Amino acid sequence: MKTKKDVIILSRAREILKTARRIVIKVGTSTLAYAESGKLNLYRIEHLIREIADLHNAGKEIIFVSSGAIAAGMNKLGVDVKPDTIPENQALAAIGQGVLMHIYEKFFAEYGQTIGQVLLTKENAADEHARENSRNSLRAILDMGAIPVVNENDAVAVDEIKIGDNDNLSAIVAAMTEAEVLIILSDIDGLYDGNPKLDKNARLLDEVTEIDSEVERMAGGAGTKLGTGGMFTKIQAAKFATTNGVTMLIINGATVGNLRRALNGEAVGTIFPGKEIHHD
Ligand code: GLU
Numbered sequence: 662m663k664t665k666k667d668v669i670i671l672s673r674a675r676e677i678l679k680t681a682r683r684i685v686i687k688v689g690t691s692t693l694a695y696a697e698s699g700k701l702n703l704y705r706i707e708h709l710i711r712e713i714a715d716l717h718n719a720g721k722e723i724i725f726v727s728s729g730a731i732a733a734g735m736n737k738l739g740v741d742v743k744p745d746t747i748p749e750n751q752a753l754a755a756i757g758q759g760v761l762m763h764i765y766e767k768f769f770a771e772y773g774q775t776i777g778q779v780l781l782t783k784e785n786a787a788d789e790h791a792r793e794n795s796r797n798s799l800r801a802i803l804d805m806g807a808i809p810v811v812n813e814n815d816a817v818a819v820d821e822i823k824i825g826d827n828d829n830l831s832a833i834v835a836a837m838t839e840a841e842v843l844i845i846l847s848d849i850d851g852l853y854d855g856n857p858k859l860d861k862n863a864r865l866l867d868e869v870t871e872i873d874s875e876v877e878r879m880a881g882g883a884g885t886k887l888g889t890g891g892m893f894t895k896i897q898a899a900k901f902a903t904t905n906g907v908t909m910l911i912i913n914g915a916t917v918g919n920l921r922r923a924l925n926g927e928a929v930g931t932i933f934p935g936k937e938i939h940h941d
Contacts, residue, residue: 674868674934675926677908681841683803684924685907686713687726687831691848692914694732699741701733707768708917709846713808714772716924722803724838725776726811726831727765733757747819754815765810775807780814782822786833796837803838832898836905841935843902844923845895846914851931852892854879868932872900899933908935 688709695702717723731743731750734757744750762778769776779802785795802809813823813830824830828845835843855863869876880892895911902909912919912930923929 674908674932675928677841677935678910678924678932679926681721681908681924683722683724683838683840683842684716685724685726685831685835685838685840685843686846686920687827687843688728688846688914689827689848690728690732692846693727693729694736696848699732700736701729701764703764705915705917706764709914709920710765710768711772712918712920714769714774716920717774717808718772724799724803724809724811724834724840725765726827726834727761728812728827729761730754730757730812730815733760736760751816751818758812758816761812762810769808775805776810777802777805777807779809779811780816781811781824781830781834782814782818783824784822786824786837792837799834799838826894828894828898829901832902832905832907832909835902835907835909840907843898843907843909844920845898845909845911846920847892847895847911848913848915849892849911850913851911852876852879852896856881866931867928868934869899870934872896872903872933903933903935906935906938909933 693701693706713723713725731753734753734755735741735743737756737760738753740753744753758778758780762776765776779795779799781795784791786792799809799811811830811834813825813827824833831843831845834840849857850865852866852869853863854866857863877896880896899909910923910930910932912923919929
């Protein structure tokens with residue numbers, strides 16, 4: 662999977678990271694919150710917002726997909742264990758989404774940035790008409806020089822209309838807005854060829870050009886206590902993104918400065934080069 666030839670392709674695949682104009686950045690709950698307490702990691706959030714604000718200043722169009730609504734709602738109410746019922750989770754998301762936006766509004770405003778909240782469900786991407794409406798809204802926000810902050814509309818979404826995880830949501834958003842790049846900030850350095858928690862010989866993959874059953878096996882099914890995703894949904898997202906012409910990158914969101922390094926074309930994380938799309 663990692664031959665010398667791949668390394669040559671790798672540097673070419675990473676070129677797009679330096680030149681991309683429209684970038685979707687997705688951050689998961691496990692990056693936004695402390696694993697032990699479940700409380701928001703303000704240090705990390707502040708650094709991330711500063712990096713995004715700076716990218717925006719550099720002329721990039723950024724769409725920020727953020728999880729963390731339910732975790733923020735749990736924090737606010739002092740709830741330790743995620744409830745079982747759908748209405749309780751919907752209520753926590755409703756409470757937490759406001760908390761999250763308040764924090765983002767504050768941090769982004771410190772750097773002179775304007776944000777706009779967009780909450781989506783599967784219905785908003787179900788057919789071309791729905792996608793067009795969502796796309797128009799996101800593009801209008803970008804055209805106004807603001808940064809869309811996207812999450813699933815968890816307060817009303819139930820299983821039938823839910824995308825369910827923000828890895829897939831961010832890939833859908835990247836495809837519908839024709840972003841060149843989707844960057845997923847994770848709590849791990851990228852995709853490994855084994856489980857790095859169990860196997861110390863597991864190697865980080867620089868680049869994955871074909872998502873086959875072998876790659877799916879490597880992704881396993883893991884997730885964390887707070888997050889919904891794990892590597893499995895990231896691979897699903899990579900499949901969708903790359904077939905829609907979007908290059909996807911998984912990097913570790915815990916390392917401050919990683920986003921900037923990745924966009925400078927440095928060998929950070931695992932890249933999944935977007936496929937060329939042929940329009941008839
Ligand atoms: N939309 C969920 C939230 O904000 C997160 C989904 C996910 O973890 O991918 O809590």
